[in-house]
Amino acid sequence: MISVLLGFSDMLLSHDENRDEYFMRAALREAERALDADEVPVGCVIVRENQIIARGYNRREALQDPTAHAELLAITAAANHLGSWRLEDTTLYVTLEPCPMCAGAIILARIPRVVFGAYDPKAGCCGSLMNLLADARFNHRPELVGGVLDNVCGELLSAFFREIRNRNRNRTDFSGDM
Ligand SMILES: [Zn+2]
Numbered sequence: 001m002i003s004v005l006l007g008f009s010d011m012l013l014s015h016d017e018n019r020d021e022y023f024m025r026a027a028l029r030e031a032e033r034a035l036d037a038d039e040v041p042v043g044c045v046i047v048r049e050n051q052i053i054a055r056g057y058n059r060r061e062a063l064q065d066p067t068a069h070a071e072l073l074a075i076t077a078a079a080n081h082l083g084s085w086r087l088e089d090t091t092l093y094v095t096l097e098p099c100p101m102c103a104g105a106i107i108l109a110r111i112p113r114v115v116f117g118a119y120d121p122k123a124g125c126c127g128s129l130m131n132l133l134a135d136a137r138f139n140h141r142p143e144l145v146g147g148v149l150d151n152v153c154g155e156l157l158s159a160f161f162r163e164i165r166n167r168n169r170n171r172t173d174f175s176g177d178m
Contacts, residue, residue: 117153
């Protein structure tokens, strides 16, 4: 059902306005990889000159690492690719509004443009709880676009948490039978 919802097609970049949705769909594919690995489904790609130079998906459980967020893994991969910690001329696409750690890494990497999907009212620091990327006291302020394909990005997360709740409920029912 989830893959039907996403409805990936290899659409061409016919309009500039489609570009963000096109690359957000690539980030959604990364989120699906997280989902397949039983991780909270968040995915990220970093784009330079219309090419994806790095990808990442949440691997917190697999690595047992609280910093293994999609954005951080993609930022490290992009820096390796470019041979530079400065991710100049890049756009970071992520399916969920970045948390404070990832927003901080975006600032440190000097990423000039950030596009995210669903808003995160619990941990988002790009508009929800606060907006680190818009704080003029930092020496770098990326351009920020939120809410791109937010329904699809949000539904992927909702489906994951519904599944977890069902699983836990079944487990409880089962132990109740014992
Ligand atoms: Zn994060």
